[in-house]
Amino acid sequence: MARLADELAYQGVAEIAGRIRRKELSPVEVIEAFLQRIEERNPSINALTFVDADGAMAAARAAERKVMAGDEVGPLHGVPGVLKDLFDFKPGWPATLGGIRALKDFRPDLTCLFAERVEAAGAILLGKANSPTLGFRGTCDNYLFGPSRNPFNPEYNTGGSSGGSAGAVADGLVPFAEGTDGGGSIRIPAAWCGIYGLKQSFGRVPVVTRPNAFPGTAPFIFEGPLTRNVQDAALLLTVLNGPDPRDPLCLTEKLDFTDAPNRSIKGMRIAWSPDLDVYPVDPQVAEVVERAVKRFEEAGAIVEPVKLGIRHGHYELGELWCRMISSLNVGAVEMFKQFGIDFTGAQAEDLPPALRDWIRKGYELTGLDLARDQAIRTEIFDAIQGVMERYDFLVSPTLACTAVPNGTDGDTMGPEEINGQKVERLIGWCMTYFCNFTGHPAASVPAGLARNGLPVGMQIMGRRHADADVLAASAAFERLQPWADSYRIPAGRPIG
Numbered sequence: 001m002a003r004l005a006d007e008l009a010y011q012g013v014a015e016i017a018g019r020i021r022r023k024e025l026s027p028v029e030v031i032e033a034f035l036q037r038i039e040e041r042n043p044s045i046n047a048l049t050f051v052d053a054d055g056a057m058a059a060a061r062a063a064e065r066k067v068m069a070g071d072e073v074g075p076l077h078g079v080p081g082v083l084k085d086l087f088d089f090k091p092g093w094p095a096t097l098g099g100i101r102a103l104k105d106f107r108p109d110l111t112c113l114f115a116e117r118v119e120a121a122g123a124i125l126l127g128k129a130n131s132p133t134l135g136f137r138g139t140c141d142n143y144l145f146g147p148s149r150n151p152f153n154p155e156y157n158t159g160g161s162s163g164g165s166a167g168a169v170a171d172g173l174v175p176f177a178e179g180t181d182g183g184g185s186i187r188i189p190a191a192w193c194g195i196y197g198l199k200q201s202f203g204r205v206p207v208v209t210r211p212n213a214f215p216g217t218a219p220f221i222f223e224g225p226l227t228r229n230v231q232d233a234a235l236l237l238t239v240l241n242g243p244d245p246r247d248p249l250c251l252t253e254k255l256d257f258t259d260a261p262n263r264s265i266k267g268m269r270i271a272w273s274p275d276l277d278v279y280p281v282d283p284q285v286a287e288v289v290e291r292a293v294k295r296f297e298e299a300g301a302i303v304e305p306v307k308l309g310i311r312h313g314h315y316e317l318g319e320l321w322c323r324m325i326s327s328l329n330v331g332a333v334e335m336f337k338q339f340g341i342d343f344t345g346a347q348a349e350d351l352p353p354a355l356r357d358w359i360r361k362g363y364e365l366t367g368l369d370l371a372r373d374q375a376i377r378t379e380i381f382d383a384i385q386g387v388m389e390r391y392d393f394l395v396s397p398t399l400a401c402t403a404v405p406n407g408t409d410g411d412t413m414g415p416e417e418i419n420g421q422k423v424e425r426l427i428g429w430c431m432t433y434f435c436n437f438t439g440h441p442a443a444s445v446p447a448g449l450a451r452n453g454l455p456v457g458m459q460i461m462g463r464r465h466a467d468a469d470v471l472a473a474s475a476a477f478e479r480l481q482p483w484a485d486s487y488r489i490p491a492g493r494p495i496g
Helices: 004-008 013-021 027-045 053-069 113-120 163-170 187-193 230-240 283-299 314-337 353-364 367-388 434-438 467-480 484-491
Strands: 048-051 080-084 124-129 153-157 176-181 196-199 222-227 269-272 302-305 393-397 442-449 455-462
Touching: 004 027, 013 027, 013 053, 013 230, 027 048, 027 053, 027 080, 027 124, 048 163, 053 124, 080 113, 080 163, 113 124, 113 176, 113 230, 124 163, 163 176, 163 187, 163 222, 176 187, 187 196, 187 442, 187 455, 196 230, 196 467, 222 230, 230 467, 269 283, 283 302, 283 393, 283 442, 283 455, 283 467, 314 353, 314 367, 314 434, 367 393, 367 434, 393 467, 442 467, 455 467
Parallel strands: 080 124, 080 176, 269 302, 269 393
Antiparallel strands: 048 124, 176 222, 196 222, 196 442, 393 455, 442 455
16 A cells, blocks of 8 residues: 555645645645655665754644635645755754754754745745755765765765755655755756756845845855756745845846746757867766757757857866855855854864865955956856857756765765866866856756766756746756656665
8 A cells, every 4th residue: 555655755846735725635644754754765865964853743733724724825835845954044953054063053043035935835844955065066975964875876976065955856855955056056966866956047036144145146146946847946936036125136026937837938049068168078968968958949949059159168167166155155164253163273174175275265365366257257157148149048968977976084076087187076077157157047957867877967048037938948848858757766766
């Protein structure tokens, strides 16, 4: 006899919410089922680092009372999700900022915007998901919790920095999870875990931070959804978007994206770049994405190869991202000194060596260094804008390689080289951070499996503020090449 935990595992956000509204399911039995699945399966993939079962069940009972009373409920009412363990907060919950040992008992009385808005829409947050330290890499590993393991093959990494979130969604532990994205941290693990990851336009979803209200601009930083299908991401973006007076840079409009996946892309123009001019790409990845991009022609779109005109090399650009994000990390390091935690002194060993090195460099940056970096960043912006003057989308592989094996030292990194070329190991193999330089919307869709059986992602970039177009193109591909059947692989994974 089938268990409810297995029945619900791969149902989506909209489907579960609809069944709750129709009283086919109660929020209590939904949350009980997902907590049961987490208890059984999470130890084998290390996706979640904290579970608030008591809090979730209390919220479920309250949600059930609202349904039974006939009260109006939100679009996510009773649906479970998780937060990311980075700069993402809920009062009383631990916030280790990516498995930092000195912060294992840090529980700030803060609520992040993602939690505010999904809970206001009725969602029930179950816990927090694994992340690398300060989110400073495209893999997911840390000294406190260890690596998150890929549900398609647990010997391999999920990708990062929203790695635990992506792993939890791919393994059916929750139907949606929070991701944050400063260099690809939604799209990277989405690609390696075979799910859908959406990074909206800059400003579409507010970024609320203090004491600095302006940290998320160099590079642009985002908060968004990880789901298994496009319609659920559109629903979550509808919930999440809209102005907030605490964010001085957010867009002022509130939009409904729920119909965007139904739009046609017939006649729209797609620029296809197999390498974004500069990246070495693993042949396994290249062949999967080259086949996938041609599917858009079946939807009536026009696909043409392009060159962007980028002059700087991939290694230099990867280091540019590291320098830019290091300024943000220096701010975090200084903030924690107020709490008696010194990551440049007594607690330095809690940070992995590469992060320590880049923080040191961050302290040494001059105003002239920053000005030169912004000029290089502008080259990327102009290159993408030049493509978008002639095309509706720019499509590429999401990543230049498939998932890497997990390390055993809490410091799993990306590959040292691809196709014989040395790559920057933190993020230089991620074809995602260009959109963090520019602010364009982008998504990673599952493009298929590589010859080694691991998922490959295809990145769809849209014009500035054209989030609905990115959702439409993503959904068109999902209809042409559905990926839901691929979840039979993690679903059938031995967990004993």
